[in-house]
Amino acid sequence: MKNYTDEQLLPLSGIQHYAFCRRQWALIHIEDQWQDNFLTAEGQLVHRQADDPFFNETRGDRYLSRSQPLLSYTLGLQGVADVVEYRRETTGVPLRGKEGLWLPCPVEYKHGKPKDGPWDQIQVCAQAICLEEMFGIKLSEGALYYRQTRRRLAVPLSSELKQQTKKMAEDMHKMFEHSYTPPAKAQKNCRSCSLYNLCLPQLAKASADVGAYINEHITGGDEK
Ligand code: SF4
Structure with missing residues (x-):
């Protein structure tokens, strides 16, 4: 399996744009003139998410880590997770300053409602693959939280979804390497x-x- 270098890493959040439309991704991530507006809008969204009551659920056997850096050299992606929820599980990993073992679950916040296509699921899956690589574990579930419907949906991390995500990351790198923007x-x-x-x-x-x-x-x- 290919390992990318630090210089080759692409923004993880881009995979949702790529899954939605390859041209949209290229306009944002290859043709930089669109990037500022788009990423500024996304940043404001994340700040508004801090008002959400879900962020206060930090009791008991759950620990929420906000804005956690993520990295995968096999995907060649790096980014930040809105929230990684750690649950105390025997199959988990040790965390500094915490007793026991903790199993991570990436939780991605979206301002809208569930989409027709799987692009949000693919983004969560990419986050999960980063966590798998960073901790040397296997994960079977991520989650999406939609502000408009105020609902949390589980994202089962099937081997098909992981394969689809890996293939998409590989294709993104090829397009980036060739600076190719598909026509409208x-x-x-x-x-x-x-x-x-x-x-x-x-x-x-x-x-x-x-x-x-x-x-x-x-x-x-x-x-x-
Ligand atoms: S073709 Fe253009 S307008 Fe349509 S989804 Fe892609 S980037 Fe957006």
Whole structure:
């Protein structure tokens, strides 16, 4: 399995953008002009999360670590987890200053509601793979908390999800290495895309329609 170097590490949070739309990820993470606005908005969101009552659950056999740094050399990703929840378990790991063994569970906070696609789950899975690598353990569950619905959802970390996440991280590195930004292509996700007004996928569709019209009606439609 490939190990990336410190210089090659990419932002872990980008994997959710990549899973949502490869072009969105490239606009944010390869074409830096979009990055500032987008990451500033994300940062403000995280600060607002501090008001959430869930953050006060720090009693008993649970310990919540906020803003925990994460790193995986096999994924080539680094970032920060909103919350890592440690539960006292015999299968856990020792923590400095705490008695017993503690099993980590990454908990990612989202401002909206559960999505149609698995991009939030993939982000949690990437966080879990970081924790597995950092602690030398295997994890079977992460979690998502949606502020709009105020619901916490378990994220089962199946081997399929882990494979999908690893493959996605590998593809991100290839695209980054080649500085490749895929062309705009109108899709279902565009309706909820934060970069819609910058990407303008409808123009790409209009241009493709014009090209098809010219090919069919002006050049005879039989050209390859
Ligand atoms: S508008 Fe559509 S094609 Fe463009 S970045 Fe967003 S999801 Fe991707």
